[in-house]
Amino acid sequence: MRHEWLSIQALAAMPVLLAASGWAQSAHYPMILVPPGKGPYEFAQGYQTPWDKIQILVTEKIAPNLYILHGSAGLDPAHPEGSGGRVAVLFGPDGILLVDTGNRPVAEKTLKAIRSFSNAPIRIVVNSHIHPDHTGGNEFFGKQGALIYAQENLREEMLHPPGRGNGGAAPDPAGVPAVTYRYSTPGASAVTIHMDGETVDLIPMMPSHTAGDTIVRFHNANAIYIEDFYRNFGYPFADQANGGSIKGMLEAIDLIERIAGPDTTLIPGHGTLVKKNDLLGYRAMLVDILAKVQKLREEGKSLADVLSANLTAPYDATTQGDTKQSKDRFITEVYDEVKDFPPVVDGKRQMPRRAAPGR
Ligand SMILES: [Zn+2]
Numbered sequence: 001m002r003h004e005w006l007s008i009q010a011l012a013a014m015p016v017l018l019a020a021s022g023w024a025q026s027a028h029y030p031m032i033l034v035p036p037g038k039g040p041y042e043f044a045q046g047y048q049t050p051w052d053k054i055q056i057l058v059t060e061k062i063a064p065n066l067y068i069l070h071g072s073a074g075l076d077p078a079h080p081e082g083s084g085g086r087v088a089v090l091f092g093p094d095g096i097l098l099v100d101t102g103n104r105p106v107a108e109k110t111l112k113a114i115r116s117f118s119n120a121p122i123r124i125v126v127n128s129h130i131h132p133d134h135t136g137g138n139e140f141f142g143k144q145g146a147l148i149y150a151q152e153n154l155r156e157e158m159l160h161p162p163g164r165g166n167g168g169a170a171p172d173p174a175g176v177p178a179v180t181y182r183y184s185t186p187g188a189s190a191v192t193i194h195m196d197g198e199t200v201d202l203i204p205m206m207p208s209h210t211a212g213d214t215i216v217r218f219h220n221a222n223a224i225y226i227e228d229f230y231r232n233f234g235y236p237f238a239d240q241a242n243g244g245s246i247k248g249m250l251e252a253i254d255l256i257e258r259i260a261g262p263d264t265t266l267i268p269g270h271g272t273l274v275k276k277n278d279l280l281g282y283r284a285m286l287v288d289i290l291a292k293v294q295k296l297r298e299e300g301k302s303l304a305d306v307l308s309a310n311l312t313a314p315y316d317a318t319t320q321g322d323t324k325q326s327k328d329r330f331i332t333e334v335y336d337e338v339k340d341f342p343p344v345v346d347g348k349r350q351m352p353r354r355a356a357p358g359r
Helices: 002-020 022-026 104-115 138-143 152-159 244-258 276-298 302-308 324-337
Strands: 056-063 066-071 085-090 096-099 121-128 147-151 179-181 190-196 198-204 215-220 222-225 267-268
Touching: 056 104, 056 302, 066 104, 104 138, 121 138, 138 147, 138 324, 147 215, 147 302, 152 179, 215 244, 244 276, 244 324, 267 276, 276 302, 276 324, 302 324
Parallel strands: 096 121, 121 147, 147 179, 222 267
Antiparallel strands: 056 066, 066 085, 085 096, 190 198, 198 215, 215 222
């Protein structure tokens, strides 16, 4: 009797052993080669990102011809879980399409990482949004031959940056998007690119993380690059000066719920890869915080009062990278947004106080 019991146990355990083996996993995409770091991370006052130490790695394979590049963890205080924004690389006989170009100081390393698996010409760049960890390598890759696509608003933001004096030099034309389109119907593709056996939709988004966001859908890979309106390292960030809003981020999440399948790989700019069900908890948190901040502001509470109420406390245990700076930025955005929130004009919003730092 005892032997029989043991053999049944052994049989029952077999599928688990197979699924856990490397062989079983390698047959399935996405493959996670280098997971994002988990922190928490501490950086001394005045710490500067050592760009020479940051490596650009192939961190995920979404499909046989669609790889993700990301910087190393633990060095970049803006994104300690993995430096810079993710760069998606579609490659094959028709050439290379990039979603985003990473930070400028590592553009040469980004190209070197691409050359570790493809020698095809660099043909197309799509910018998901304007932040320098996503567009910093534009000029470099433009000079490699890429035609750059983005929302019209992103091009405007790049040519006429809001806030901070506008005193800087004009951007090099090689890095400025040459092909532009506008947001109209939620979820509608503005441009469809047929390349390397893949069908790629560029889908301009409602003002959400910024007013110039684009998500990129890869049909055959069953994947969508969803950029930064969703994040799972640190608290949400809506770049209000560039036209973003927390409420727009809610609309963006609801759009993903509509257009993604249950198994679609969602590729955020930062943090871990997710599926659409993973967005629900994030959505619920946004709704909860919006309601609580609105109530306190209607009761006449100041921003300082609302910050000290520590409304994010229930979420801290499950939020990676939950620094005070990240929380305060989030709550301040919500506080500004629930009352007298200025409209977006030409892709920008003139915030009444505090200029939001772009990142
Ligand atoms: Zn980003």
